[in-house]
Amino acid sequence: MTTLSFPITVDEQGYYGEFGGAFIPEMLYPNVRELKENYLQIMAQPAFQDTFNKLLKDFVGRPTPLYLAERLSAQYKAQIFLKREDLNHTGAHKINNTIGQILVAKALGKTRIIAETGAGQHGVATATVCALMDMPCVIYMGEVDIARQAPNVARMRMLGAEVRPATSGSKTLKDATNEAIRDWINNPTDTHYIIGSVVGPHPYPDMVARFQSVISEETCWQLQEVTGSPDPDLVIACVGGGSNAAGSYYHYLDKPQVRLIAVEAAGHGVDSGESAATSVLGSKGIIHGSRTLLMQTPDGQIIEPYSISAGLDYPGIGPLHAHLIQTGRAEAVSITDQEAMDAAFHLSRTEGIIPALETAHAFAALDKLTFNPDDVIVINLSGRGDKDLATYIEFLDQF
Amino acid sequence: MNRITRLFAEKQTNILNVYFTAGYPYLNSTGTIIAALDKAGVDLVEVGMPYSDPLADGPTIQESGQVALKNGMQLSLLFDQIAEVRKTVEVPLVLMGYFNQVMQFGERKFLEKCKEVGVDGLILPDLPIYEYEHFYKDWFEDLDLGISFLISPQSGTERIRKIDELTRGFIYMVADAAVTGATGGITEIQLAYFQRIRGMDLKQPRLIGFGITDSAAFQTVSAYASGGIIGSAFIRLLGGLSEAALPEAIDHWVKSIRG
Numbered sequence: 107m108t109t110l111s112f113p114i115t116v117d118e119q120g121y122y123g124e125f126g127g128a129f130i131p132e133m134l135y136p137n138v139r140e141l142k143e144n145y146l147q148i149m150a151q152p153a154f155q156d157t158f159n160k161l162l163k164d165f166v167g168r169p170t171p172l173y174l175a176e177r178l179s180a181q182y183k184a185q186i187f188l189k190r191e192d193l194n195h196t197g198a199h200k201i202n203n204t205i206g207q208i209l210v211a212k213a214l215g216k217t218r219i220i221a222e223t224g225a226g227q228h229g230v231a232t233a234t235v236c237a238l239m240d241m242p243c244v245i246y247m248g249e250v251d252i253a254r255q256a257p258n259v260a261r262m263r264m265l266g267a268e269v270r271p272a273t274s275g276s277k278t279l280k281d282a283t284n285e286a287i288r289d290w291i292n293n294p295t296d297t298h299y300i301i302g303s304v305v306g307p308h309p310y311p312d313m314v315a316r317f318q319s320v321i322s323e324e325t326c327w328q329l330q331e332v333t334g335s336p337d338p339d340l341v342i343a344c345v346g347g348g349s350n351a352a353g354s355y356y357h358y359l360d361k362p363q364v365r366l367i368a369v370e371a372a373g374h375g376v377d378s379g380e381s382a383a384t385s386v387l388g389s390k391g392i393i394h395g396s397r398t399l400l401m402q403t404p405d406g407q408i409i410e411p412y413s414i415s416a417g418l419d420y421p422g423i424g425p426l427h428a429h430l431i432q433t434g435r436a437e438a439v440s441i442t443d444q445e446a447m448d449a450a451f452h453l454s455r456t457e458g459i460i461p462a463l464e465t466a467h468a469f470a471a472l473d474k475l476t477f478n479p480d481d482v483i484v485i486n487l488s489g490r491g492d493k494d495l496a497t498y499i500e501f502l503d504q505f
Numbered sequence: 506m507n508r509i510t511r512l513f514a515e516k517q518t519n520i521l522n523v524y525f526t527a528g529y530p531y532l533n534s535t536g537t538i539i540a541a542l543d544k545a546g547v548d549l550v551e552v553g554m555p556y557s558d559p560l561a562d563g564p565t566i567q568e569s570g571q572v573a574l575k576n577g578m579q580l581s582l583l584f585d586q587i588a589e590v591r592k593t594v595e596v597p598l599v600l601m602g603y604f605n606q607v608m609q610f611g612e613r614k615f616l617e618k619c620k621e622v623g624v625d626g627l628i629l630p631d632l633p634i635y636e637y638e639h640f641y642k643d644w645f646e647d648l649d650l651g652i653s654f655l656i657s658p659q660s661g662t663e664r665i666r667k668i669d670e671l672t673r674g675f676i677y678m679v680a681d682a683a684v685t686g687a688t689g690g691i692t693e694i695q696l697a698y699f700q701r702i703r704g705m706d707l708k709q710p711r712l713i714g715f716g717i718t719d720s721a722a723f724q725t726v727s728a729y730a731s732g733g734i735i736g737s738a739f740i741r742l743l744g745g746l747s748e749a750a751l752p753e754a755i756d757h758w759v760k761s762i763r764g
Contacts, residue, residue, distance in 0.1 A: 127633070132630065275558070291560075391605045402605070405610075406606040
């Protein structure tokens with residue numbers, strides 16, 4: 107299992123190139139500094155690694171399979187492997203991070219947990235570990251997302267979490283994150299904020315990427331067993347904030363021969379005015395405590411994004427991804443709602459796997475990319491589609 | 506001499522700093538409100554640049570910002586409004602906002618514009634002192650602009666000393682661990698914190714803000730610092746007023762705070 111030793115690090119101030127940092131109000135400084143000064147040391151402790159690895163194995167169900175999707179491979183004339191994060195307990199990759207962070211929170215002596223959620227996957231994963239560790243849990247979720255992700259709201263409540271609606275702005279993930287940050291400002295001593303993606307002030311992007319790096323670590327040895335090499339030719343992942351992408355890229359970041367594909371949500375189209383394709387529409391700015399690429403007006407007001415997928419409906423991307431895309435290390439692809447929907451139904455009927463709407467965007471990228479015959483492609487199947495059934499049902503007539 | 510520096514040189518107690526959001530309640534009420542506050546004898550006026558995602562602000566200021574943005578408020582217009590009111594008003598003016606707004610305007614250009622229209626200082630809660638010290642400090646000194654950093658009850662001694670060293674004008678003391686607009690009286694724990702900071706004998710003067718809603722709270726914090734900052738309570742006053750009613754109501758309100 108994971109050794110938690112990693113090839114890529116941020117600098118002392120939390121920058122990947124020119125992106126990152128910690129642009130936070132002074133009221134948060136003591137909390138963030140406490141985390142920054144302790145997270146690496148906590149994560150390196152043998153007792154921590156023991157507990158973390160045990161929970162990933164016995165509670166989450168890791169390692170997740172790396173599955174050769176034969177029908178899809180035949181269709182695209184490549185070797186397409188699916189990293190089955192959808193088979194994790196709670197149905198997505200999000201729990202890799204919440205297990206890690208709740209153990210960090212406990213090591214820091216925190217007694218209360220807060221989190222934001224978009225699609226509800228991170229909220230469920232947080233509510234789950236809070237139940238496991240007997241900690242009170244408040245989840246902030248945009249009102250719009252509460253309506254479109256009802257099953258996950260019910261799951262969080264059943265697990266004992268309090269779900270608080272975020273009613274400002276577009277009432278989605280960005281606003282839920284704002285509310286969680288305000289909660290943390292108001293509760294500076296007893297509370298740990300479990301951020302669900304590789305966003306936020308340093309050290310969050312680095313810490314979350316490290317917890318998610320178990321994905322690429324397993325991919326390395328799983329591929330080695332099947333193909334004789336740990337390296338695929340391409341890794342494809344969807345990017346909202348970018349945690350599943352960070353985790354599936356992690357051990358390949360310093361291997362330039364492995365192409366990294368970041369799939370963003372184009373909503374109704376990149377130029378439609380209703381999109382979340384940050385790398386195309388964004389410019390340098392600050393969101394949620396981090397300097398990164400974000401969608402904004404010339405006056406610096408953050409633009410409300412749009413995507414049919416609540417988990418990708420975010421106007422920024424993590425600073426690691428801004429850096430990877432800006433330096434050309436990662437290639438960005440934009441996928442519309444309709445293309446994602448097509449891909450979701452296609453995967454369901456070709457491979458017998460109903461993906462999350464977010465994940466469906468990654469599969470749709472297969473039609474946009476050029477690759478060589480017999481290239482080895484890993485698609486991170488970041489989550490399962492149960493939570494999106496209501497949306498899928500609306501589209502059943504089309505397929 | 507910078508107007509903020511002059512103010513604190515001339516006056517050390519009962520300094521009343523009032524915050525409001527530019528473009529609220531009306532797009533062009535900014536100048537009217539500044540002039541009325543000046544006339545009523547407020548010592549310092551803090552003008553908020555409305556922002557889509559104001560992390561350090563509570564619901565009252567968030568909502569005023571949303572209204573202001575809906576009204577069409579923009580930085581270029583705000584600078585015009587300030588330049589206009591500056592012709593007749595000498596009260597020190599501080600702009601408060603979020604660093605992304607400054608970044609998008611262009612940091613150097615923003616500071617030069619502040620200087621040009623008669624803004625005396627800035628409060629940018631999400632600009633870390635590290636970034637300030639390494640990238641922007643020289644420009645503030647060069648243009649003789651103030652910058653106020655925040656300290657909170659959780660700020661450590663060493664951190665406060667560093668902030669004292671970097672601050673130009675006054676230190677913004679957050680009265681409580683809260684986003685702005687919290688209510689309720691001042692507690693023993695807060696008083697202990699006020700005393701602790703007063704005992705540090707800092708170089709820069711201090712104003713205490715967050716949760717200061719009435720005359721009693723203002724008098725209390727003034728006993729521990731050079732004065733206080735009132736924001737949300739003033740925004741709530743403005744909310745229900747017609748444009749014509751603003752000056753008289755503001756005058757009345759300031760008198761009630763002064764007691």
